[in-house]
Amino acid sequence: MTPVSVLTGFLGSGKTTLLAAMLRRPEFAGTAVLMNEFGEIGLDHHLIETSEEDLIALTTGCLCCQARGDLTLAVGGLLARRAAGEIAFERIVVETTGMADPGPILQGLMLDKELAGRVRLGRVVATVDAAIGAETLDDRAEARRQATFADRLVVTKADIAPPGAAAALSTRLRQLNPLAGIDVVSFGAADPSLLAPDASPGAAARWKELLDDIGRAEANARQEPGHHHQHGPDGVAAVLVRRDAPVPAAALPLFLEALAETFGPNLLRLKGLAAIAEAPDRPAVLHGVRHVVHPPVWLDRWPDDDRSTRLVLIGENIQPDWPGLLLDLIAEEARLAAD
């Protein structure tokens, strides 16, 4: 399946500079770029130096405000052109507008029936300006939302930011989204593999990345003594749930349903590894964006000796101990139903 990565970030945060720099790198070869224009002037379109063949500009306005079909049609169009032999690529990168909420875009990519089985969600990368990013995070909900949805955060313009600004911003971003790795870059000189990961990385590599994310979130939480969460603006919190006792398989969908029922669109990201009572040697991997969840994937074995359930939820208005309490209640109810 073709990976589709999403590059997001607030207006002026350096998305296009990053993309333009990557497009010049040989490692980025084989990447089709989809971008959308904001307003009547397709400024971003003109800034990027690339072959028109490999670039489609979405001209109908803001991705997040249009029907999701606009993006999915564009992705489908690229795939069709590749199938017809008109173009060749291994991966797709979608650049959102600076005002976009990535949530609907990610959901569209995950849910579209035409794309099912043909593309998979790659990385979500968000750029944040080292010089004024903290101020933007204070003032703009869109910027906070973009950072929250990211798998990787790129702190840009470190070269022009005041001393210490990039480090302070990184600390703040870790609190906002402890799941995401953070890269600090100057002049858009980021590692191309950020947006152009191996198109066929193999299951083990992808599991490792997810486990790394969870480990990073736990490590970040440990830096907050006595807490397993961090609060950010808008009441956004990252909540960690760790349980040693395996969970009945039937409890898992009930738990996810109850989370969706309770938090609705305020549940932004969910990643985790679950110990299942009926299959103690095979953990289940969970990965969700809002209420869209990938079907649990069963690993062949545990990656290490730690066989506990580890879930990380990022969302708004989540009391830190509530998801764990809910899981305990539902697990017990499922055990009784199976008895």
Add this chain to the structure above:
Amino acid sequence: MRDVAGRSTLYPMTESEMRRFLEGLLTAWSVEGEASAAAIPDGVSGRISRPGLHEIAVTRRCLPFGVAWEVGAAGARTRAHPSSGGAIRSLGALLAPERARGRVVFAAAEDGAP
């Protein structure tokens, strides 16, 4: 799950847990209110008080055949549920009927990796 005498050995939700469970819902739905809880035979009861509005009563009992949640308020039918998810739905209908709800949708299966 029962012991040899047929008594329930279900997870005994405590008063503190019931209070935190209800408080978590109030937070999630941005509803102003106060939650309290008390032990009852076979379980725990909770109450949500809201300024100028009817009190909402919740019970969770561990019965020989399973868990029974009940959610009710003055002027509304008391609803019974065998699971926490059902209780959350009923509480949501009473506390925040206009809230944005979600329903889990499974994306297309991938090739065995997240």
